[in-house]
Amino acid sequence: MHVPIFFLVASFAPAGLSVAQAQEVPKQAETPAKSNPAGEHWIPKLRLGDDSTYLELYGQINKGLLTFDDGGSTENYFPVDNGNSSTRAGLRFYSLMENNWSVGGNLEFEWTPYATTNVNQLNKDDYDWETHLLRKAEVYMESKEYGKFWFGQGSMASDGTAEVDLSGTSVVGYSLISDMAGGPFLRLDDGTLSSVRVKDAFTNYDGLGRKLRFRYDTASFGGFSVSSSFGTQVVPDPTEVAVWDIALRYDQTIDDVKVSGALAFSRPGDGNSIYDASVSLLHQPTGLSLTLAAGYSDKETVDGRYGYAKLGYQTDIFEVGKTAFSVDAYFGKDIQGRGTDSESFGVQAVQNLDYLQTELYIGARSYSFDQEVAGVQDSYAVLAGARLKF
Numbered sequence: 001m002h003v004p005i006f007f008l009v010a011s012f013a014p015a016g017l018s019v020a021q022a023q024e025v026p027k028q029a030e031t032p033a034k035s036n037p038a039g040e041h042w043i044p045k046l047r048l049g050d051d052s053t054y055l056e057l058y059g060q061i062n063k064g065l066l067t068f069d070d071g072g073s074t075e076n077y078f079p080v081d082n083g084n085s086s087t088r089a090g091l092r093f094y095s096l097m098e099n100n101w102s103v104g105g106n107l108e109f110e111w112t113p114y115a116t117t118n119v120n121q122l123n124k125d126d127y128d129w130e131t132h133l134l135r136k137a138e139v140y141m142e143s144k145e146y147g148k149f150w151f152g153q154g155s156m157a158s159d160g161t162a163e164v165d166l167s168g169t170s171v172v173g174y175s176l177i178s179d180m181a182g183g184p185f186l187r188l189d190d191g192t193l194s195s196v197r198v199k200d201a202f203t204n205y206d207g208l209g210r211k212l213r214f215r216y217d218t219a220s221f222g223g224f225s226v227s228s229s230f231g232t233q234v235v236p237d238p239t240e241v242a243v244w245d246i247a248l249r250y251d252q253t254i255d256d257v258k259v260s261g262a263l264a265f266s267r268p269g270d271g272n273s274i275y276d277a278s279v280s281l282l283h284q285p286t287g288l289s290l291t292l293a294a295g296y297s298d299k300e301t302v303d304g305r306y307g308y309a310k311l312g313y314q315t316d317i318f319e320v321g322k323t324a325f326s327v328d329a330y331f332g333k334d335i336q337g338r339g340t341d342s343e344s345f346g347v348q349a350v351q352n353l354d355y356l357q358t359e360l361y362i363g364a365r366s367y368s369f370d371q372e373v374a375g376v377q378d379s380y381a382v383l384a385g386a387r388l389k390f
Contacts, residue, residue, distance in 0.1 A: 042356045043390040052096040059089030062171070064361075064385020066116050066180075070187040071377030075124055082385055083117035083179040085171050086110040088135065101143050106154065108136040116383065117182040117199060134235050135210060143219070150215035153235060157215055157227035158207025158245040158264035158276070166260060166282040167289045167312030168324030169348040171387050172363035175278060175293040175308045177330050177344050178202040180365055181381035189375035198379070201336040201369045202344060204306065205276045205295030207266045208245050210235070223252030223259075241269040258282040273298040278308075287314035289326075306332035306342070321352030339372040357389045 046057040062082040068075050081087050090108030097103060112118075113127045138152030165174045173180060182199030213231025228246040233239040247264035261279035268274060278293035289312035297304045310328035317323045325348070332342035346365035353360065362384040369376045 040355060046390065054092075054094055056092045056094075057089070058092060058390065059087075060085070060387055060389045061087050062385065062387040063087070064383055066119065067382045068181050068184045069380045070121065070184060070193075071379060072187045072191055073121065075121060075184070077114070077116070077119045077124065079114070080119060080383075080385075081112040081115040082171070082383065082387065083112075083115050083182060084174065084176075085387060086112050086115070090136065099143075100145065101141060103139070103141050105139040105152075106136045109133065110135050115183070116180060117178070120183040120185055120197065121193060122185070145219060147219045147225075148215075148217040150213070150217075150229075153212050154210055154215070156208040156211050156213055156231060156243070156245055156266075157217075157229040157247040158266045158274075159209050160206065161247050161249070161262035161264035162204045162206035162276040162278050162293050162295050164260045164262050164278040164280045164293075165291050165310070166258060166280040167291055167310055167326045167348075168314045168322060168352075169310075169312060169326040169350045169361070169363075171350060171359050172361040172383060172385075173326065173328060173346050173348040173365065174310075175204040175291075175330075176202075176206060177204075177308075177328075177346065177365060180346075180363060180383050181367075181379075184379070184381075186367070186369055186379060187377045189377060194374075194376060196336060196369065196371075196376070198367055198381075201340065201342045202330065202332060202367065203295075203304075203335055204293060204308065205274050205297050205304070207247070207264050207274060207276060208243050208268060211243065220251075223250050225249050239269075243268050253284075256283060256285050258284060271300060282312075282314075288312070289314070291328075302334050302338045304333065304335040306330060306335065318351070321354040323352070324348075324350045336369070336371070341368075341370040343368040359387045361385060361387070 048055045062085050063079040064082050065078040066080045088110040092106055094104040109132055111132045113129050113131050136154045138150055138154040140148055140150045142148040163175050178199040184198055185193045186196050188194050211231035212234045213229045215229035217227040218225050226248055230244045232242055245264055245266035249262045251260045259281050263277035266274040274297050276295035280291040282289040291310040293308040295306055308330045310326050312326035314322050314324045328346045330344040335342050344365055344367050348363040351360045364382045367379040
């Protein structure tokens with residue numbers, strides 16, 4: 001499906017940095033405090049203009065090595081795209097207008113020919129070079145007093161509401177634990193591969209994702225803001241199903257504790273409903289953090305639910321940047337179908353290289369899945385790699 005040319009042209013003007021961050025809550029929250037006081041970087045901002053009006057090229061490259069043990073065989077995938085935060089590139093436009101209004105836009109694509117969410121035992125080393133996705137093609141108007149008005153392909157109001165995370169380790173592990181190794185199939189106790197992939201059995205019900213939509217965000221009042229959107233899916237394939245959602249967000253520092261949270265209600269169509277929420281607390285003097293997330297999918301056939309918890313710690317071991325550690329746990333019920341149970345435990349470590357705009361990371365995770373039809377063996381995954389931002 002190709003987005004109509006007139007829409008791409010209208011949406012080519014990209015958004016300012018603050019707008020892009022506001023849309024992607026978990027990506028905003030995952031960045032730990034910088035230890036580079038001068039703010040110097042290896043790659044300067046690729047920007048034309050000044051802070052009041054500019055056109056900026058941005059992006060990131062995120063590659064690594066995934067090792068997956070399904071209980072019967074162990075496979076290595078390299079170089080693999082990290083599904084937690086895909087390789088992407090985009091253009092932003094921003095212009096400050098009169099009366100404290102601003103306009104902007106964003107055009108962004110991702111390219112993941114060999115991703116952790118798609119590789120598996122049956123397609124090892126099978127690169128799909130045409131796997132690209134239009135993530136954003138949107139315009140907006142913003143006022144500190146009246147809020148933001150969006151139109152185009154981009155995040156629905158509920159996107160990211162289950163993924164608020166201040167641990168500094170989201171690049172290798174967060175509430176959507178299947179992003180680390182979602183493509184491989186689970187293996188049955190009799191040694192054969194099942195038809196269930198990791199991403200089929202583990203999800204976080206994070207709202208409605210990105211759609212072609214109208215969206216409105218209120219201004220922030222005491223750290224709280226409300227947003228709502230209405231739209232339909234056109235990428236990668238049109239569904240012609242109207243969807244809508246509403247979300248509440250909170251972001252505030254109380255004494256020494258930074259608190260970020262979100263909750264949302266979504267209607268994905270066909271009478272289904274999704275409820276999700278997440279909250280993350282970071283004690284800034286010690287670097288200790290706690291992240292919680294939960295979601296519930298109300299369907300006519302079966303209702304799925306899960307809970308997620310993460311403990312994190314950030315510290316200054318090296319002068320090059322923050323070091324972050326975390327452990328997490330996930331418990332799901334009826335996600336892949338009635339009578340199924342999903343359980344996972346993980347550990348993550350991230351080393352920031354501030355000057356190089358790079359994060360080095362490694363994460364390990366177990367996946368346990370139970371169903372009534374047949375026994376399934378436990379699986380284990382290790383993902384190590386680097387994310388470079390520019």
